[in-house]
Amino acid sequence: MAGPSTKSAAVQIVRPPSGPGPTSTTTSTSTGKTFDQAKAGGGTKDATAPGSEKKRETPQRICRNVMIYGFCKFQDAGCVYYHPPPGTDPNSIATPKSGSPALTNAIPLSKESKSSFGLGAEHLSAPVFVPKTPIAESASPRASTPAVSTGAQTPNWPPLNNAGGILPRQDVSINFDESMLSLDPTQSSGMDGSMYMSGQPLRQPLDHHLYTSPLPHVSNATHHPLNSFFIPDDLRRIIQSRQEAVYTGTQSGSAAGLPTELGVYHSLIPIGPAQGTTPSKVYGHPAPVYKAVSSVDGNVYCLRRIEGFKLVNEAAFGSIDTWRRIKHPNIVTLREAFTTKAFNDNSLILVYDYHPLSSTVWEEHLSPAPDQNGPNTLASVAAAKRRSGMPIPERVVWSYITQIANALKAIHSSNLAARNLDPSKVLITGKNRIRLNGCGVLDVLAFDAQNVVIHQQEDLVSLGKLIITLCYEFFQPGQHPAIPLDHIGRHYSPDLKQLVIYLITQSTHPKSVDDVVKMMGPRILNELDAMQNYSDVLENELSAEVENGRIVRLLTKLGFINERAEFELDPRWSDTGDRYILKLFRDYVFHSIGVDGSPILDLSHVLTCLNKLDAGLDERIMLVSRDDQSCLVVSYREIKHCIEATFNELRNSGNPHRGHR
Ligand SMILES: Nc1ncnc2c1ncn2[C@@H]1O[C@H](COP(=O)(O)OP(=O)(O)OP(=O)(O)O)[C@@H](O)[C@H]1O
Numbered sequence: 001m002a003g004p005s006t007k008s009a010a011v012q013i014v015r016p017p018s019g020p021g022p023t024s025t026t027t028s029t030s031t032g033k034t035f036d037q038a039k040a041g042g043g044t045k046d047a048t049a050p051g052s053e054k055k056r057e058t059p060q061r062i063c064r065n066v067m068i069y070g071f072c073k074f075q076d077a078g079c080v081y082y083h084p085p086p087g088t089d090p091n092s093i094a095t096p097k098s099g100s101p102a103l104t105n106a107i108p109l110s111k112e113s114k115s116s117f118g119l120g121a122e123h124l125s126a127p128v129f130v131p132k133t134p135i136a137e138s139a140s141p142r143a144s145t146p147a148v149s150t151g152a153q154t155p156n157w158p159p160l161n162n163a164g165g166i167l168p169r170q171d172v173s174i175n176f177d178e179s180m181l182s183l184d185p186t187q188s189s190g191m192d193g194s195m196y197m198s199g200q201p202l203r204q205p206l207d208h209h210l211y212t213s214p215l216p217h218v219s220n221a222t223h224h225p226l227n228s229f230f231i232p233d234d235l236r237r238i239i240q241s242r243q244e245a246v247y248t249g250t251q252s253g254s255a256a257g258l259p260t261e262l263g264v265y266h267s268l269i270p271i272g273p274a275q276g277t278t279p280s281k282v283y284g285h286p287a288p289v290y291k292a293v294s295s296v297d298g299n300v301y302c303l304r305r306i307e308g309f310k311l312v313n314e315a316a317f318g319s320i321d322t323w324r325r326i327k328h329p330n331i332v333t334l335r336e337a338f339t340t341k342a343f344n345d346n347s348l349i350l351v352y353d354y355h356p357l358s359s360t361v362w363e364e365h366l367s368p369a370p371d372q373n374g375p376n377t378l379a380s381v382a383a384a385k386r387r388s389g390m391p392i393p394e395r396v397v398w399s400y401i402t403q404i405a406n407a408l409k410a411i412h413s414s415n416l417a418a419r420n421l422d423p424s425k426v427l428i429t430g431k432n433r434i435r436l437n438g439c440g441v442l443d444v445l446a447f448d449a450q451n452v453v454i455h456q457q458e459d460l461v462s463l464g465k466l467i468i469t470l471c472y473e474f475f476q477p478g479q480h481p482a483i484p485l486d487h488i489g490r491h492y493s494p495d496l497k498q499l500v501i502y503l504i505t506q507s508t509h510p511k512s513v514d515d516v517v518k519m520m521g522p523r524i525l526n527e528l529d530a531m532q533n534y535s536d537v538l539e540n541e542l543s544a545e546v547e548n549g550r551i552v553r554l555l556t557k558l559g560f561i562n563e564r565a566e567f568e569l570d571p572r573w574s575d576t577g578d579r580y581i582l583k584l585f586r587d588y589v590f591h592s593i594g595v596d597g598s599p600i601l602d603l604s605h606v607l608t609c610l611n612k613l614d615a616g617l618d619e620r621i622m623l624v625s626r627d628d629q630s631c632l633v634v635s636y637r638e639i640k641h642c643i644e645a646t647f648n649e650l651r652n653s654g655n656p657h658r659g660h661r
Helices: 052-057 101-105 111-115 121-125 233-247 314-325 361-366 378-387 394-413 441-445 449-471 482-491 494-504 513-520 523-545 548-561 578-590 603-615 636-651
Strands: 012-014 071-076 079-083 265-271 289-294 300-306 334-340 347-353 426-430 433-436 620-624 631-635
Touching (some): 314 441, 361 426, 361 449, 394 433, 394 494, 394 523, 449 482, 449 513, 548 578, 548 603
Antiparallel strands (some): 071 079, 265 289, 289 300, 300 347
């Protein structure tokens, strides 16, 4: 319910002795008693702890105090002094320096203070301190950049090689990491592994959400480009350009001359070079390719149209079901096939998965010249490569062979044959990542269910010819293989030559793809290595991004709460109670300013704070009101609790029966 009291957060707020500004609250979670109420805007008379008002007025020369780590920090006429809290032997405590870890871990909380997340109400009578000093001294998030930042004062953090490990919880001592408050680009911003380190042993049970990958080891966004926080440029560019390519052109419907709708597909756009009515080298019919959007699932598919095909035997579609069931990483998946007259002729349509910005082995390695009319794909780059006269490296050839053999194994095992193993029907969908394309077309076009075994043998011969084509670019269909084999023997390994000879030579015994796999031997392991390495790289990138969703959820909740104009008829709802803490926290994270008054736009600071908040660390931070009149020392755990409680309040508004989560 809306109300002015900070009912849940265990905070120590030291209020100014008099005058306007936010009033202060000290709430003990152990007792649940509220001595004072935090109210933003000032001017509201607050109920204070009995007797505390009088005591607070005593040290007139010192304005305010902030109690952290069990130290009182005094400022008088611009000088800052430290002294231990009452009852502590001053000699037993070394004078802490700004930013020193000794300060951080110097004095564990007493039992009493631990139970209440900090200091008790009796500390309200402590002298008052004005946090006018720079951040490193005052630890104020809204103070200016620390004036002192020397190597000697840099905390001696544990080695970074442990970064990304488990976040130790810090519930034994107050662990206020001053370096985290530093907004000076020259200082550590805590984006290194230090934010996870407290020199304490690991605790059980483990919190799985704390197993985040190492945060970017950058100190400040002004020194490092923002994109260094995110996935590498190359990878991002590839993914983004693919995503863009998927729907490019489909917004304006089908291209001119193409049907508006074709069954459940619409927005047909031709892909690949303009083909006109030129028959396909492989199919003997014109076989243009379109991308189209399915109105069933909204996805984009690749439609291959075989022009001028009239189905005479329905059994020709028999193998389509088997092809549809084959889901293989090296085969372009066939979704469905049908005939249509929508193009004003008899056409056969086969629907495949669409792989944006893909190319073919022909375009990549064998195309004689760049296709000026084609779209801006890998083909133009490929043609340039080819013109440079570079032979295809052997490892690439083996990679292709391995993947094709893998695809053939799956196809032959399903009692099918590829039948179109041609460089133009081997799709390159990524770096050295290939997929057999156009599968099933010839099963319908040249229906011949009786001779699958023969077609499988032909597949192996086609593979041999494909390898020759890749290794010897002047190979012509029908040419005697002696010269190409000689070329391969001179430029590639004997293993490769042996394999080609096996594939293209006629044999009395039927050949099998299993024999091909055996002949490849350890080369397959190279491919396995490459795939796993790549998978590691991607997984690494994914692990760095995986927590983004948590941060967005957190920001969304804060957005729902911060600056809400009114809730349950209370126009000051978002400025009072727990919401006031969240408001100050928002200021702490986003609205810090530098010495010159310019806004500090330190992404590492924001990410650090939000990650700590999400993890609910016991680490404490000091929140300062906008008029610098009051301070709250509050832990991330308490702030997190405030967010959850307040968000639940919003969710359950007007629905008393709705359960809290
Ligand atoms: N499933 C698919 N996803 C994305 N692009 C594809 C897909 N299938 C084919 N393409 C693209 O369509 C273009 C044309 O492919 P196609 O198989 O027709 O090659 P082609 O060289 O024109 O062969 P053909 O001589 O048989 O017509 C190629 O650039 C290819 O990258």
